[in-house]
Amino acid sequence: MFPTISLVLVLTCTVIFNVFPTKADDLKTYIVHLSLPEGQDFPRAHEIEEWYNSFLSKIPSRPNEKPKMVYAYRHVITGFAAKLSVDQAEALENLSGVVSVRPEGVYQLQTTRSSYFLGLRQDSGLWKDSNKGKGVIIGIMDTGVTPGHPSFNDNGVPAPPSTWKGKCEVAGCNNKLIGLRSFVHGISPMDEDGHGTHTSSTAAGNSVDNANVFGMANGTASGMAPLAHLAMYKVCTDDCLLSDILAGMDAAIKDGVNVMSLSLGGDQLPFHEDSMAIGAFNAMQKGIFVSFAAGNEGPLDSSLSNEAPWMLTVGASTIDRRITTILLGNKKIFDGESLYQPKGFDHKLRPLVYPGKDGDILAALCVEGSLDRIDVKGKVVVCDVGNIDNTVKGQVVKDAGGAAMIIANYILCGASIAAEAHVLPASFVGYKEGDEIKKYLNSTSSPTATILFKGTVAGAKTDPEVSYFTSRGPNSQSPGILKPDIVGPGVDILAAWNESVDHQKGTKAAFNVVRGTSMACPHLAGIAALIKSVHPEWSPAAIKSAIMTTASQVNRNGHAIIEERERPANVFAIGSGHVNPPKAHEPGLVFDIQPDDYIPYLCGLGYTPEHVQTIVKKKVNCSKTIPEAQLNYPSFAISLKRGDSKTYSRTVTNVGMANSTYAIRDISVPQGVSISSHPQELSFTGLHQKLTYKVTFTRGKEDNAKGPYGQGHMTWISGKYTVRTPFSFKFE
Numbered sequence: 001m002f003p004t005i006s007l008v009l010v011l012t013c014t015v016i017f018n019v020f021p022t023k024a025d026d027l028k029t030y031i032v033h034l035s036l037p038e039g040q041d042f043p044r045a046h047e048i049e050e051w052y053n054s055f056l057s058k059i060p061s062r063p064n065e066k067p068k069m070v071y072a073y074r075h076v077i078t079g080f081a082a083k084l085s086v087d088q089a090e091a092l093e094n095l096s097g098v099v100s101v102r103p104e105g106v107y108q109l110q111t112t113r114s115s116y117f118l119g120l121r122q123d124s125g126l127w128k129d130s131n132k133g134k135g136v137i138i139g140i141m142d143t144g145v146t147p148g149h150p151s152f153n154d155n156g157v158p159a160p161p162s163t164w165k166g167k168c169e170v171a172g173c174n175n176k177l178i179g180l181r182s183f184v185h186g187i188s189p190m191d192e193d194g195h196g197t198h199t200s201s202t203a204a205g206n207s208v209d210n211a212n213v214f215g216m217a218n219g220t221a222s223g224m225a226p227l228a229h230l231a232m233y234k235v236c237t238d239d240c241l242l243s244d245i246l247a248g249m250d251a252a253i254k255d256g257v258n259v260m261s262l263s264l265g266g267d268q269l270p271f272h273e274d275s276m277a278i279g280a281f282n283a284m285q286k287g288i289f290v291s292f293a294a295g296n297e298g299p300l301d302s303s304l305s306n307e308a309p310w311m312l313t314v315g316a317s318t319i320d321r322r323i324t325t326i327l328l329g330n331k332k333i334f335d336g337e338s339l340y341q342p343k344g345f346d347h348k349l350r351p352l353v354y355p356g357k358d359g360d361i362l363a364a365l366c367v368e369g370s371l372d373r374i375d376v377k378g379k380v381v382v383c384d385v386g387n388i389d390n391t392v393k394g395q396v397v398k399d400a401g402g403a404a405m406i407i408a409n410y411i412l413c414g415a416s417i418a419a420e421a422h423v424l425p426a427s428f429v430g431y432k433e434g435d436e437i438k439k440y441l442n443s444t445s446s447p448t449a450t451i452l453f454k455g456t457v458a459g460a461k462t463d464p465e466v467s468y469f470t471s472r473g474p475n476s477q478s479p480g481i482l483k484p485d486i487v488g489p490g491v492d493i494l495a496a497w498n499e500s501v502d503h504q505k506g507t508k509a510a511f512n513v514v515r516g517t518s519m520a521c522p523h524l525a526g527i528a529a530l531i532k533s534v535h536p537e538w539s540p541a542a543i544k545s546a547i548m549t550t551a552s553q554v555n556r557n558g559h560a561i562i563e564e565r566e567r568p569a570n571v572f573a574i575g576s577g578h579v580n581p582p583k584a585h586e587p588g589l590v591f592d593i594q595p596d597d598y599i600p601y602l603c604g605l606g607y608t609p610e611h612v613q614t615i616v617k618k619k620v621n622c623s624k625t626i627p628e629a630q631l632n633y634p635s636f637a638i639s640l641k642r643g644d645s646k647t648y649s650r651t652v653t654n655v656g657m658a659n660s661t662y663a664i665r666d667i668s669v670p671q672g673v674s675i676s677s678h679p680q681e682l683s684f685t686g687l688h689q690k691l692t693y694k695v696t697f698t699r700g701k702e703d704n705a706k707g708p709y710g711q712g713h714m715t716w717i718s719g720k721y722t723v724r725t726p727f728s729f730k731f732e
Contacts, residue, residue, distance in 0.1 A: 027083040033099040075253035076279040081243035104242035110293035110518040130533035133225025139257035142196030144234040147172025151205035151496040166255035179231030201496035203522035224526025261525035263518035265295040265305030272611035291525040293517035295471035316490025316520040317464035329448035336427030341453035349448040354382040366393040377401035408434025414564030416468035468564035473572035480628020482635040490520030541593035551577030588656035588721025643701040662716040670710030672703030705731040
C-alpha cells in the first residue's frame with residue numbers, strides 16, 4: 001500500500017525537521033482534564049496535587065498496574081498526566097469532575113541574513129526603539145540548547161527582571177540563556193539534535209560575526225531580538241510527547257516568560273480536545289504571546305496545525321539568497337542551490353546523464369544500489385527528488401564515481417528549493433528547470449553540463465516566496481477564522497547548531513542552514529518580543545494584530561508574492577502576508593481581544609459549557625454566542641450563499657496619533673460580491689480610544705463564482721499608517 005499524500009510530499013520534496021496481565025511498562029500516558037469545583041482554589045502546589053491524586057485513588061488497580069502520576073499541571077490546564085491501563089482510563093473518565101481522559105499525542109518538530117532581509121538595522125527603527133528586546137523573556141519548547149555557543153553570549157544583555165522565577169539544570173547559563181530545563185525523563189537539557197539551538201538563536205541569538213557553513217551565507221548571524229533573554233524547555237528528542245510539552249509550558253508560565261515559541265505540529269482537533277490549544281489559551285490569559293508553526297504538510301489544502309485564534313500561526317517563506325548556477329552544453333543557465341561549494345572543482349563541461357531516462361524509477365531517485373549498472377563515472381548525474389534525503393543521493397552518486405549532481409524538484413514542490421550540505425558538487429533546481437534540463441538531455445546524443453559556484457548571492461528580487469511545504473488553510477476547526485496568520489522566513493535559515501556540519505572539528509561556533517515552519521515560528525516570536533519591549537502594556541492580541549495588519553503582500557520587485565507554482569500566493573498560503581517588522585511596532589490601529597471575548601466565540605462553535613470551561617478554566621453558561629467571523633480578529637473568513645448578506649463589526653483601538661482620521665482607501669472583493677462599511681471614516685481624538693465599524697458583505701443572487709473560494713481585503717489609511725484586513729470567502 002502506498003503512503004498517504006501528506007507522507008509522500010515529505011518524502012518527495014524534502015526531509016524537514018487486550019493483552020493481560022498488564023505490566024507496569026505497558027501502561028500508557030493519558031492527559032486528564034478536570035472541572036475545577038466552583039469557588040475552589042488551591043493556593044499551594046501540593047494541595048492541587050493532592051486533589052489530582054484523589055482521582056487516581058478512586059480507580060481500580062492491581063500490584064503490577066498501579067496508576068502513576070507523571071505531571072501535575074497547575075497553570076497550563078486543570079488536570080494531570082498519568083500512566084494508566086486502558087481499563088483504568090475508562091474508569092477514571094466515568095468519575096464525577098473528570099472532563100476527558102485521552103492518550104497523549106505525539107507532536108513533530110516542524111523542521112543570518114533574515115534580520116537584514118526583514119529590515120532590522122543597527123541603531124535604527126524597531127531595533128533601536130525596542131533596544132533589541134532588552135528585558136523580554138522568550139521561552140522555547142524544543143530539543144534543548146547548546147550552552148557556550150557564541151549565539152548565547154550575554155554581551156550587552158542585562159540581568160533578567162525580578163519577575164523571572166526559572167532555573168538552570170546544568171552549567172552554562174548567563175544573562176542571555178537564563179533558563180535551561182529538561183522535561184524528557186532521564187535526558188539532559190543539552191541539545192543533541194540541533195533543532196532547539198537553531199530555533200533559540202533565530203528568536204534571540206546574540207550577534208556573531210563570520211557565521212557560515214562551508215564558507216557560504218557568511219555574515220553576522222543575529223536573532224530577531226538579540227538582547228532578549230532566552231529560556232529553553234526541553235520537551236522533545238526525536239518525537240515530542242504531549243505530556244512533556246504541557247509540563248514545559250506549565251513551567252514557562254510559572255517562571256514568568258513573556259513570549260513562547262513552539263515549532264511543533266500535531267493533529268487537527270476541536271479546541272476543547274486540543275491540550276496544546278488549551279495550554280496556549282491559559283498562557284495568553286496571563287499576557288504571554290504564543291507563536292506556533294503552521295506545519296510542514298503543504299501544499300495540501302486544510303493541512304494546518306495550530307488553528308486556534310489566540311495563537312499566532314506562522315507559515316514559511318524564502319529570503320533573498322541564491323547560491324549556485326548550472327551551465328548546460330547548449331549555453332543555457334539555470335539557478336540552483338547548494339551549501340557545499342568546493343574551491344577545487346573545475347568548471348569544465350562534463351557528460352550529463354539521467355539514470356531514470358528509460359523509466360527506472362529507483363535509478364531516477366538515485367537510491368542506494370540503483371546506479372550499480374549505470375556508467376556515471378566522471379559525469380554530472382541528474383537525480384529526482386524523493387524517497388531519501390538529497391544529501392544521501394549525493395553519497396550514492398559519489399560512491400558510483402559521479403563527478404557532480406543535479407537534483408530536479410518534484411512537480412508539486414515546483415520552484416521551492418533549498419541549500420543543503422552536500423558531499424560532492426551539486427545544485428538543487430526547481431521543477432521547471434529540471435524539466436528543461438531533461439529536455440536538453442533528450443535533444444542531443446552527447447549532453448554536457450557543469451556547475452558554476454558563485455558563492456552567496458543576495459538580493460533576489462522575487463523574494464519572499466511561499467515555500468511548498470508550508471501548510472495551508474482553510475481552517476478546519478474554525479472555518480470562520482482565517483489561517484495561517486502570517487508568513488516569515490523559514491527557508492535556508494542560517495543559525496546556531498549543536499555541532500559542526502562542515503567538518504570543522506572543535507569549533508564552538510557551529511552553524512547550519514535549515515528550513516521548515518520551525519524556522520519561521522521563532523522569527524515571529526522574536527519580532528513579538530521586540531514589539532513587547534516597545535509596548536509592554538499591549539495584550540498578546542494587540543501585538544498579533546500589529547503584526548498582521550502591517551504585513552506585506554509584495555516581493556522586492558513590488559509584485560505579488562508567489563508560491564511554489566510561481567503563481568500569486570492566496571490567503572490560505574500567506575494569511576495576512578509577509579511580516580514587516582519596521583511597520584509592525586507602529587500599526588496605527590489594533591484589533592484587541594480580551595480573554596473573555598473568546599467565550600461567546602467558543603460557544604458559537606457549538607461547544608458545550610463544559611467544553612468551553614475546559615479551555616478557559618472557569619464556569620460559563622453559553623447564554624451569549626457570536627458567529628466566528630464576529631470575533632474581533634484582524635481578518636475575515638466568511639461563507640456566502642447566493643443572495644446572502646452578512647454584517648459583522650470590528651472595534652479598533654487607536655495606538656497611533658491622538659488626533660487622526662482613518663478612511664477606507666483600498667477595497668478588493670471577488671466578482672459577484674459587494675462590500676459596504678459604516679462609517680467610512682474613523683475620527684479619533686485621543687490615544688487608546690476605541691471606535692467600532694460595521695462591514696456588510698453581499699453576494700448577488702445570480703453570482704456564479706469560479707471555484708469554491710475567493711479572497712479580498714480592505715485598508716484603513718491615515719497618514720503613515722496603513723491598516724489592512726484580508727478576506728476569505730467560501731461560496732456555498
